[in-house]
Amino acid sequence: MNTNHQILYDCKNATFLLEKKSDVRLSVKESFELNLHLASCSVCRLYQSQTARISTMIKQILSNREIHQLDKQFKAELQECINTKQKNNK
C-alpha cells in the first residue's frame, strides 16, 4: 500500500491514472490516490488539461487525415483487381 507521502511524489502513477480514467471508472483506491496527488501537484494538473486537449486534437487529426486508412486510389484499383479475378474464376 502506498503511503500518502509516496502518492504525492508519484507523478508517473497519477498521469497513468488520468489516462485510465478517460476510459473506465477508477477504483475507490485509485480515485483517492489521483485526487490526493492532483490536489498538491500543479504540474500534473497542467498535464491533466494538456492531455485532455491532446485527445481532442488526436481525434480531429485522425478524422481529417485518414492516417490509418488506405488511400482511395489504391482501394479502387484493388477492388477492380478483385472483380476481374472473380470473373475469370467463374
Next chain:
Amino acid sequence: MVTTEHNKLEPVKWVDNHADYLYRYALSRLGNSEISRDLVQDVFLAALEKVDSFEGRSTERTWLTSILRYKIIDIYRTKAALRTEVDREQKFEAATENFFESNGHWSDNHEPMPIGDETFDVIQSREFEKILNQCMKKLPGVCLSVFTMKYLDDDSAVTICKELNLSQSNYWTIIHRAKLNLRACLQKNWI
C-alpha cells in the same frame, strides 16, 4: 449485421467493407505501412482462390482476418519486419522511462510546462494540430492502432484489447506512453 444461418461472401464489397480494418490489423502488428498494404491485397487475392472453402459459419470479416493472421505469422517467421517494430517499441519504452525519477516524480527536464498561452484558441489549435500530426508519425504502430480504434471508431477498451491482443493494463500503459511522448513532442516543437 446479424446473420442467422449462413454468412455469404460479397467480394464486390470487400474493399469498402474490410480493407481499412485489415490494414489497421496488419499495421498494428507489423508497424510497416507498405508491408501492411501489400498484405491486404494478398489477403483478398488469396481469399478469392478459396472462396469455395468458406462455409459461412463465421462472418466474412472473421474469415478474412484469419487469412491475414496466417500471413502475418509468415512474416514474423522472416523476422525482419518484426524486429524493426520491436526495436521501435523498445526505444519508445526506454524514452518514456526517462520522463520520471525512480520514485515516480517528473524528472527535471521532462516536467510539463505551459505550451503557448494554454488557451488553445482556434488559430493556436490549428498550429498545434500540425505539430501533433508530425509527432504522431513517430509513434509505434500499435499506438496508432489503439488511437484510431479509440478515438475514431469509438471502440471500447475491451474491444480494442481483444482485437489487438493486449491486456488491459498493457493497453493503458500504451496510451500513457503515447500521450507522454506526444505531449513532450508538442512542447518541444512549439515555438
